[in-house]
Amino acid sequence: MAGQRITAVEYIRGVAMLGVVGIHTGACTLTNPNVNLHLFALLEIASRFSVPIFFFVSAFGLFRSHPLERELNYGQFMLRRFRTVLFPYLTWSILYMLHYSLLYHDFSIWKPILVYKYFLFGLASYQLYFLVILLWFYAFFPLWRWMARAIIRNPAPLLGILLLLQIVFNYYSCYILRPSDFSNRYLAILIEYRLSYWVVHYLFIFMLGAVCAARLTAFIRFTEQFRTAIYCFFASTLAGMLALYYYLIIIGQKGPEEAVNIAQQLSPIGVLYTLAACLFLFTFFRQAAISKPITSALSLLSEHSYPVYLFHPFLIHYLMKGLETGGFMMTTTVTALFYLLIVTGSLAFAIALKQLSYPLPFLGLLLSGKTITHKTKA
Numbered sequence: 001m002a003g004q005r006i007t008a009v010e011y012i013r014g015v016a017m018l019g020v021v022g023i024h025t026g027a028c029t030l031t032n033p034n035v036n037l038h039l040f041a042l043l044e045i046a047s048r049f050s051v052p053i054f055f056f057v058s059a060f061g062l063f064r065s066h067p068l069e070r071e072l073n074y075g076q077f078m079l080r081r082f083r084t085v086l087f088p089y090l091t092w093s094i095l096y097m098l099h100y101s102l103l104y105h106d107f108s109i110w111k112p113i114l115v116y117k118y119f120l121f122g123l124a125s126y127q128l129y130f131l132v133i134l135l136w137f138y139a140f141f142p143l144w145r146w147m148a149r150a151i152i153r154n155p156a157p158l159l160g161i162l163l164l165l166q167i168v169f170n171y172y173s174c175y176i177l178r179p180s181d182f183s184n185r186y187l188a189i190l191i192e193y194r195l196s197y198w199v200v201h202y203l204f205i206f207m208l209g210a211v212c213a214a215r216l217t218a219f220i221r222f223t224e225q226f227r228t229a230i231y232c233f234f235a236s237t238l239a240g241m242l243a244l245y246y247y248l249i250i251i252g253q254k255g256p257e258e259a260v261n262i263a264q265q266l267s268p269i270g271v272l273y274t275l276a277a278c279l280f281l282f283t284f285f286r287q288a289a290i291s292k293p294i295t296s297a298l299s300l301l302s303e304h305s306y307p308v309y310l311f312h313p314f315l316i317h318y319l320m321k322g323l324e325t326g327g328f329m330m331t332t333t334v335t336a337l338f339y340l341l342i343v344t345g346s347l348a349f350a351i352a353l354k355q356l357s358y359p360l361p362f363l364g365l366l367l368s369g370k371t372i373t374h375k376t377k378a
């Protein structure tokens with residue numbers, strides 16, 4: 001079963017990609033002083049599972065392709081991950097940094113005292129930190145395999161304990177821990193950028209993906225047996241996220257950006273919402289009758305999600321410039337069109353990159369971590 005194609009997980013990746021674009025589109029709506037708070041909630045709150053669920057999907061794929069029953073060749077494993085993640089990460093970091101320097105005539109970021117932070121913490125563009133955390137997950141893959149072996153012996157209580165520890169740790173990291181509490185400059189920097197590389201922020205959701213992959217038959221049986229409860233769990237956690245957001249806006253008198261920074265994916269309700277989204281989407285895509293056009297679109301998004309993820313901030317930047325030049329505000333209609341253009345434009349780039357990678361495999365390696373021939377994908 002290790003090589004079995006799990007379409008539900010592919011569709012989850014496609015939905016997550018749509019959610020990530022939604023989150024970044026939501027940030028752009030704040031340029032409108034009269035931002036639609038409900039649209040902002042849809043883009044920024046309902047989509048909050050999108051980034052952490054990628055860790056679920058990544059772990060699921062890793063543990064399906066590297067089953068616990070087989071020996072792990074760690075050297076070969078890391079060489080492959082360097083190719084698929086490290087090369088594109090470095091390439092896109094350089095591209096975003098060059099873009100910034102040429103656009104704003106500011107080359108100070110290339111000073112050694114600054115450039116190391118950009119590469120170590122994924123600061124070249126706001127989405128690249130995900131790849132830094134992913135690389136750290138890869139680096140400690142033998143540890144996660146050991147943990148998975150321990151958890152699958154008694155998954156329900158052990159995952160429950162890990163979930164509780166995750167909520168406590170994330171609360172401390174997000175709402176209590178401050179860089180100013182540390183007098184050592186370098187330690188303060190490490191604390192300041194902790195969200196960009198501390199894998200422990202997403203450890204539960206990663207291990208959930210690992211356990212679900214390792215015990216796929218039992219996981220499928222669980223989703224079939226408790227489908228109604230899973231749907232209710234998802235609805236209640238989504239309601240909890242929205243309730244916290246509207247409470248902060250209406251009662252707490254917070255601005256929408258500040259409200260989202262509190263009601264985010266690492267908050268206690270955010271962790272539960274991500275868990276619920278994993279269970280709900282997997283259950284829904286396995287059991288619901290979904291039309292062929294929708295599944296085809298999700299498969300297409302899933303297949304090209306990586307280059308879409310890497311490229312779409314470029315497109316966001318220039319579309320925003322175009323709107324500013326044309327004097328357009330991010331109204332509800334403009335936002336919807338903006339989102340559609342970002343998704344379709346980024347997808348078009350990803351498809352074009354794949355086609356260019358046939359005659360130019362080195363380009364594919366640098367920009368998407370893949371060398372593609374007409375017969376196979378390496």
